[in-house]
Amino acid sequence: MKSNKQRRLEIKNKRLKKAIKLLEVKTVHKILPQDSILANHEELKHNHTYHGFPEYYINISYTCRDCGLEEIWTARQQKWWYEVAKGNLYSCAVRCRGCRNKIYDTKIQQKQHMQEMAMIKPHPNEAFFKKLLNTEKLEQTT
Numbered sequence: 001m002k003s004n005k006q007r008r009l010e011i012k013n014k015r016l017k018k019a020i021k022l023l024e025v026k027t028v029h030k031i032l033p034q035d036s037i038l039a040n041h042e043e044l045k046h047n048h049t050y051h052g053f054p055e056y057y058i059n060i061s062y063t064c065r066d067c068g069l070e071e072i073w074t075a076r077q078q079k080w081w082y083e084v085a086k087g088n089l090y091s092c093a094v095r096c097r098g099c100r101n102k103i104y105d106t107k108i109q110q111k112q113h114m115q116e117m118a119m120i121k122p123h124p125n126e127a128f129f130k131k132l133l134n135t136e137k138l139e140q141t142t
């Protein structure tokens, strides 16, 4: 027969063991995967999220939306996108660098084209054509 004191001690020890086990589980989760980079939650405050901020970034592979190429979005790139460029936490990479560069180039070309068009002098008869177009519109509406 055990005394009450002994029993209480046993229960106490059991509880302690349980608590230590739980703590160990928590610390195991804290061990970071390879090639991961810790997230800085101070820099993520521009986001409003229900799920909380990520603890770390890890390399993610994705297929390009335009050409179907398999690419890797590195942890370092993610950290830059979310924390420096202040990207939305729910946004992620969808296009490879080649396709992104193509879009960038066409945008520059469009800008140049618009600037060139703005430099061109208006046609001497432009006022006449505008008038003509306006009267056409009026006829359509009536």
Ligand SMILES: [Zn+2]
Residues within 6 Å of the ligand: 064, 065, 066, 067, 068, 069, 095, 096, 097, 098, 099, 100
């Ligand atoms: Zn691509």
